[in-house]
Amino acid sequence: MKLKELGEHSFIETVISKYVNSDVNLDVYRQGNVVLKIDGFPIKYTMPFMDFYDLGWKAVVAAMSDLVSYGATPLVVLSSFGLSPEIESKNAEMMIMGISDASKYYGATYGGGDTNSSEDSGWIDIAIFGNPVCNTRPKAEPGDLVYVTGELGRTTGAFLWYSSGGKFPLPLDSVIKLRHPVINRAILRAHRELCSVVALGTDVSDGILVSLNKIAHYIGHGIDIANIPLVEYIQELVDKNIVSLNEILKSGGEEYETIFVVKKETSSIFLDAMKRYGVIVKEIGRVIDSEPEIRLNSKKYEVHGWDNFKGWF
């Protein structure tokens, strides 16, 4: 079977999981006081409105997002990339500046990396080393609440424009979110106060449904979604029946928002901390007593989103 038939997520779940010493439903690897993450993408995933600086910045944020959402303080960033020898060195330097600036923004040292040559557009990988904020966390159980930061749909706006060949408008908001994503640094501070309140924090990178599905498998329970906070101009497309909710949820990814699974009995402590730190969160659903699966208003919902081998599925 080809990888494009199996898909990235199934490949990780059924093949890679046999060989690695970690739960592949978790986006980071933790060993004692060390948290590690490596994440990358082909440089061809550069939208027409992005330059090399944006690429470097975004590559760091994509990996950083996993650490910040999980609750790990980033310490060292390493980069490895393959570039075409035809690329202008000034552009390659812009990419390094983006990596350097994003590392500094999250308080980490850009410690080094590796430089390679590539025949095609190339790739970039960012590895981050950090320390966990909490030693232990409560277990997620049915009844616990699921929250997400910010609003979803901004990147979907840009993907709809791109995939439709410009038939959909390209909101400025979408451009900013896609080319220069920023994860609220205060999430790390909030984590420090919430070690007995938050059962799990994870990011949204391949779409909200993919992330929720990974959480469901990690905690061993289902998740029932009741409400998905969409940015106004995307909600409008759904309300006017121009694009279905399913299509919106499928054509997402790269939001880098954080999903929190919060113990029900201490949810007021969570909300108070988020308010004090200026992190906007909305309750989207709850953990339910079922097999790991996603439900929308109690009805089983098929998982759609981004897959590196299949594209949007």
Ligand SMILES: Nc1ncnc2c1ncn2[C@@H]1O[C@H](COP(=O)(O)OP(=O)(O)O)[C@@H](O)[C@H]1O
């Ligand atoms: N090539 C690989 N080798 C080993 N482990 C991998 C590989 N790709 C993914 N994994 C593991 O699978 C888990 C999920 O990966 P992934 O879905 O890529 O997470 P994310 O969306 O945060 O990048 C991670 O814990 C990761 O370490």
Ligand SMILES: Cc1ncc(C[n+]2csc(CCOP(=O)(O)OP(=O)(O)O)c2C)c(N)n1
């Ligand atoms: C030209 C182009 N086509 C498609 C996409 C969509 N896309 C590419 S990678 C990706 C999600 C992967 O996110 P990332 O954080 O880099 O990887 P992960 O954490 O899931 O491994 C999406 C939605 C894009 N950004 N650009």
Ligand SMILES: [Mg+2]
């Ligand atoms: Mg990945």
